[in-house]
Amino acid sequence: MTPSHSGPSDRLEASLAGFDVPAARPPDFPTADVSYAVDDTPIGRMLLACDGSGVLVASLFTPDAAAEEAALQRLAARISPRVLRRPQSLDEARRWLESYLEGGRPGAAPAWALSLATPFQIPVLTTLAARVGYGDRATYGQLASWAGRPQAARAVGTALGGNPLCVVLPCHRVVGASGSLTGYAGGLAAKRYLLELESTSL
Amino acid sequence: MTLPPFQLLVDAHWRDVARLAHALVGPDDGDDVAQQAWLQAWAAYPSLTSATNLRGWLFTVTYRCATDAHRGRGRRPVPVEDPALAAAERPAVDPPATASDESGVWQIVATLPPRQREAVALRYVADLDHAAIAAALGTSTAMSRRLVSDALGSLRKALS
Numbered sequence: 001m002t003p004s005h006s007g008p009s010d011r012l013e014a015s016l017a018g019f020d021v022p023a024a025r026p027p028d029f030p031t032a033d034v035s036y037a038v039d040d041t042p043i044g045r046m047l048l049a050c051d052g053s054g055v056l057v058a059s060l061f062t063p064d065a066a067a068e069e070a071a072l073q074r075l076a077a078r079i080s081p082r083v084l085r086r087p088q089s090l091d092e093a094r095r096w097l098e099s100y101l102e103g104g105r106p107g108a109a110p111a112w113a114l115s116l117a118t119p120f121q122i123p124v125l126t127t128l129a130a131r132v133g134y135g136d137r138a139t140y141g142q143l144a145s146w147a148g149r150p151q152a153a154r155a156v157g158t159a160l161g162g163n164p165l166c167v168v169l170p171c172h173r174v175v176g177a178s179g180s181l182t183g184y185a186g187g188l189a190a191k192r193y194l195l196e197l198e199s200t201s202l
Numbered sequence: 203m204t205l206p207p208f209q210l211l212v213d214a215h216w217r218d219v220a221r222l223a224h225a226l227v228g229p230d231d232g233d234d235v236a237q238q239a240w241l242q243a244w245a246a247y248p249s250l251t252s253a254t255n256l257r258g259w260l261f262t263v264t265y266r267c268a269t270d271a272h273r274g275r276g277r278r279p280v281p282v283e284d285p286a287l288a289a290a291e292r293p294a295v296d297p298p299a300t301a302s303d304e305s306g307v308w309q310i311v312a313t314l315p316p317r318q319r320e321a322v323a324l325r326y327v328a329d330l331d332h333a334a335i336a337a338a339l340g341t342s343t344a345m346s347r348r349l350v351s352d353a354l355g356s357l358r359k360a361l362s
Binding site for chain 1: 204205206207208209210212216217219220221224225232233236237240241244247248307308311322325326327329354357358361
């Protein structure tokens with residue numbers, strides 16, 4: 001950033017600096033390497049993002065501007081800095097999420113990829129997606145065993161806490177050994193909402 | 203180095219890019235130049251090697267697009283407000299009826315010699331310092347200062 005050190009000092013300079021184009025519109029871009037949309041949902045404000053081929057790479061809770069910017073920075077660093085707000089590219093995923101959160105038995109989830117996941121998260125999250133179905137619950141210990149890491153229940157909890165595809169990959173179905181809800185990226189109220197939704201929809 | 207998400211640049215700077223484009227080429231081509239600048243910035247963005255002065259970089263891209271647009275327009279019939287030719291034909295000034303407001307003063311800016319007009323746009327619309335203006339114009343900071351100060355002198359004279 002290179003702002004000038006001295007601002008306009010007289011009326012002429014102020015009048016030059018006040019030049020405005022009220023009818024200007026934001027630019028249009030033909031494509032994006034990462035497209036995203038932010039929507040208010042019954043479980044909080046969420047950001048969905050897909051890559052250049054339309055594959056879903058993020059479904060994150062972004063309650064405030066700082067969380068949204070952190071999510072965008074993560075996408076820029078891991079996939080491409082050419083990140084643009086293009087809700088129309090996410091219509092399918094947004095419809096799926098909306099119907100899911102209204103309690104409709106969801107159809108097949110939109111195509112997703114673990115582009116934001118760490119090497120440790122990948123087996124944990126793919127096991128989660130494969131083994132823990134709608135309305136089911138699993139414990140962190142069970143998931144650790146299924147993922148081939150029986151000693152790593154705590155690390156599995158951390159891996160789920162950083163789930164880049166919340167709701168789509170159902171980390172909300174994983175609970176403590178005692179059945180307690182423990183934690184959730186979207187807050188415990190969101191986790192409770194999702195579990196109740198799934199138990200009443202069955 | 204990590205480049206910020208492009209949307210943050212768009213949100214922070216699209217209004218200023220539009221203002222600069224309009225100040226440089228006028229109302230007829232301003233929107234096209236701004237859009238062109240964004241497409242060029244978009245294409246070049248992933249290969250940038252520095253994230254330190256993205257705002258200045260966007261304005262430089264906009265300035266280059268504006269210069270290209272002017273060059274391309276040389277073959278077409280000249281609109282009355284074309285600054286370069288208007289300056290040659292009409293040495294000074296539009297009627298100062300509205301000269302106290304912003305549109306009035308910019309009507310007079312449009313009659314300045316091209317380099318002065320560009321320096322004024324980069325200085326006051328883009329809010330760049332003289333080092334950045336000099337870099338965009340391919341000249342020295344001393345020359346940038348002189349262009350701006352000569353322009354202010356002419357404008358004050360025209361407005362008095």
